Amino acid sequence: MRLSGHGRLRRQATFLRRQFLQDGGLPFGDVLTNRTVAQAMLTIDGVWKDRIYTPLATLSVFLGQVLSADHSCRAAVARLIAHRVSQGERACSARTGAYCQARRRLPEKFFAAVARLVGRALDAQVDPAWLWQGRRVYLFDGTTVTLPDTAANQAAYPQVYNQQPGTGFPIARLGAVVSLSCGAIVQLGFCRYAGKGAGEVSLLRRLWDVLRPGDVLLTDRQMANWLNLLLLKQRDVAFVGRLNQAHRTVDFRRGRRLGDYDHVVRWRKPTSIRAVDWKTYKSLPEYITVREVLVRVAEPGFRTRSLVVVTTLLDPWKTSKEDLAELYRARWNNELDLRSIKSTLQMHHLRCKTPELVHKEIWTHVLAYNLIRTIMAQAAATHGLAPRTISFKGAVQSLEAFQPVIQLQARRGAAHRARLYHDLLDAVATHRVGDRPGRFEPRVKKRRPNHYGWLTKPRAEMKRLMAKRLIKI
Structure with a gap:
C-alpha cells in the first residue's frame, strides 16, 4: 500500500500511538510502533488517496467508536470533527457515508494484523x-455474539434452527487464545454457531499454531480429548484441563501412583476419530501417557465438590498436585476476559450489517481490548503490581476521561505529555480487583424483567396484524 502524503501518515500514526500511551519511554511503550503500523498497512493493496479518511484515520475513528458507550457511527464522526477543529483543521462533513465507505474499503487483514501484532x-x-513457573500459559475458550438481523448476516451466521425466520438474530461463535500473564488476546477465530467444523474444538485446532514449544495450554473439559492431547504433545505444548467425564472415567487404582489421588496412566486410542481419515488414524500411536489429579473443592457454597485435572505435565517434582489445582483455578480468568470484551466493550451484540464489516468490527474490538491491556500492564509495571490485580473496567473509564486531554494538549511538549501519562497510570493502578478466591453468589436475578412477551412472528407481520386489530400487543 502506498500513501500520497507520508508526513500526514506519520502524524496520524503518532496521534494513534499517543492515545494509548505508546511514547514517552514508558514500560511497554513500543507495543504499537510505527513498524507495527507499517507492517499492517502492507496488507492494503493499491494507492490510498490523501483524503480525510485515510487508513489510520479510519482505524482511529473505529477504535473510538468501539470504546465509547454510544457505538453509533454518527457519534464517531462527531468526535473526528471535534478533533479536527481543535487542531486548527477544516471540519469535515457530519454525514457518516464517507466513514462507512472507508471502513468497507479497508481489508479485514489490516484490522486483524494490527490486533494480532499488538497482542x-x-x-x-x-x-x-508474571509467568507461571517460568512458562507462558495460554487460555482458550469460546463464546457467542449476535449480529443485526440482515439477509447477509443470516446467510453467513444463521440463527438457531428452532427459531422462526424474523424472530431471532444471526449468531456467531468466537474462540480466543488469551495470555494468562497479561490478558492479551494473541489469536482469535470465528465461525457459525452450528454445523460441521463450527465447534470450539475445531476453532482451537485452527488457532493453536500461535503456541510455541514449551508453552502451556489451559482449557475447559471440552478440549481434553485424546487427539488434542496427542497433537499438542507433538508440538511440545503442555496441556492442562479438566477431565471430560462424558468420554472417559477415572480409576485411581490403576497406573503409576504419584501421590494421593495423583497418578500417570495410558489412554488408549479411540476406536474412531472423526477429525482424521483412516490412513492417518492407523498411523497414530495406540496410547498416550497422561497424568490425572483429583482436586477437592472445600469452599462452602460451591456446586462442585471435586474435579479431575488432566495434564501432560508428568513430573510431580516439577509440578505438584497443588500447582495444578492452583493453575486450573486461574482458568476462570478466561471467563472474565471474555466478559470484559463482551460486556465492558459491548461486543455482545455487534452493529455492522454485512459479514465483512462484522469481522472488521470484531477485530477492532480485539485491538481496543489489547491496547487497554497494554495500559494496564504499563500501570502494573510502574507500580510493582500484577496486571491481573487491576480492574479492566476502571482502566477503560480512566482512559476515556484522559484521552480528550491528551488529544488537546499534545502540542505542549513531551514533558507535559509524560505528566499526563503518569497521572493516567496512577488512576488506572488505583482501581484494584479484590483477591476473592472463595467468593460465590446465588445464580438468581433480583431485578424483575419488563412485562413484554417474545417476538413469535416477523416484525412486519406483527405490525400488519396489529393494524388490522387481529392481535393486541
Whole structure:
C-alpha cells in the first residue's frame, strides 16, 4: 500500500500511538510502533488517496467508536470533527457515508494484523515474574455474539434452527487464545454457531499454531480429548484441563501412583476419530501417557465438590498436585476476559450489517481490548503490581476521561505529555480487583424483567396484524 502524503501518515500514526500511551519511554511503550503500523498497512493493496479518511484515520475513528458507550457511527464522526477543529483543521462533513465507505474499503487483514501484532508484542514483553513457573500459559475458550438481523448476516451466521425466520438474530461463535500473564488476546477465530467444523474444538485446532514449544495450554473439559492431547504433545505444548467425564472415567487404582489421588496412566486410542481419515488414524500411536489429579473443592457454597485435572505435565517434582489445582483455578480468568470484551466493550451484540464489516468490527474490538491491556500492564509495571490485580473496567473509564486531554494538549511538549501519562497510570493502578478466591453468589436475578412477551412472528407481520386489530400487543 502506498500513501500520497507520508508526513500526514506519520502524524496520524503518532496521534494513534499517543492515545494509548505508546511514547514517552514508558514500560511497554513500543507495543504499537510505527513498524507495527507499517507492517499492517502492507496488507492494503493499491494507492490510498490523501483524503480525510485515510487508513489510520479510519482505524482511529473505529477504535473510538468501539470504546465509547454510544457505538453509533454518527457519534464517531462527531468526535473526528471535534478533533479536527481543535487542531486548527477544516471540519469535515457530519454525514457518516464517507466513514462507512472507508471502513468497507479497508481489508479485514489490516484490522486483524494490527490486533494480532499488538497482542503478541505485549505478551512477548511481559515481566518474567508474571509467568507461571517460568512458562507462558495460554487460555482458550469460546463464546457467542449476535449480529443485526440482515439477509447477509443470516446467510453467513444463521440463527438457531428452532427459531422462526424474523424472530431471532444471526449468531456467531468466537474462540480466543488469551495470555494468562497479561490478558492479551494473541489469536482469535470465528465461525457459525452450528454445523460441521463450527465447534470450539475445531476453532482451537485452527488457532493453536500461535503456541510455541514449551508453552502451556489451559482449557475447559471440552478440549481434553485424546487427539488434542496427542497433537499438542507433538508440538511440545503442555496441556492442562479438566477431565471430560462424558468420554472417559477415572480409576485411581490403576497406573503409576504419584501421590494421593495423583497418578500417570495410558489412554488408549479411540476406536474412531472423526477429525482424521483412516490412513492417518492407523498411523497414530495406540496410547498416550497422561497424568490425572483429583482436586477437592472445600469452599462452602460451591456446586462442585471435586474435579479431575488432566495434564501432560508428568513430573510431580516439577509440578505438584497443588500447582495444578492452583493453575486450573486461574482458568476462570478466561471467563472474565471474555466478559470484559463482551460486556465492558459491548461486543455482545455487534452493529455492522454485512459479514465483512462484522469481522472488521470484531477485530477492532480485539485491538481496543489489547491496547487497554497494554495500559494496564504499563500501570502494573510502574507500580510493582500484577496486571491481573487491576480492574479492566476502571482502566477503560480512566482512559476515556484522559484521552480528550491528551488529544488537546499534545502540542505542549513531551514533558507535559509524560505528566499526563503518569497521572493516567496512577488512576488506572488505583482501581484494584479484590483477591476473592472463595467468593460465590446465588445464580438468581433480583431485578424483575419488563412485562413484554417474545417476538413469535416477523416484525412486519406483527405490525400488519396489529393494524388490522387481529392481535393486541
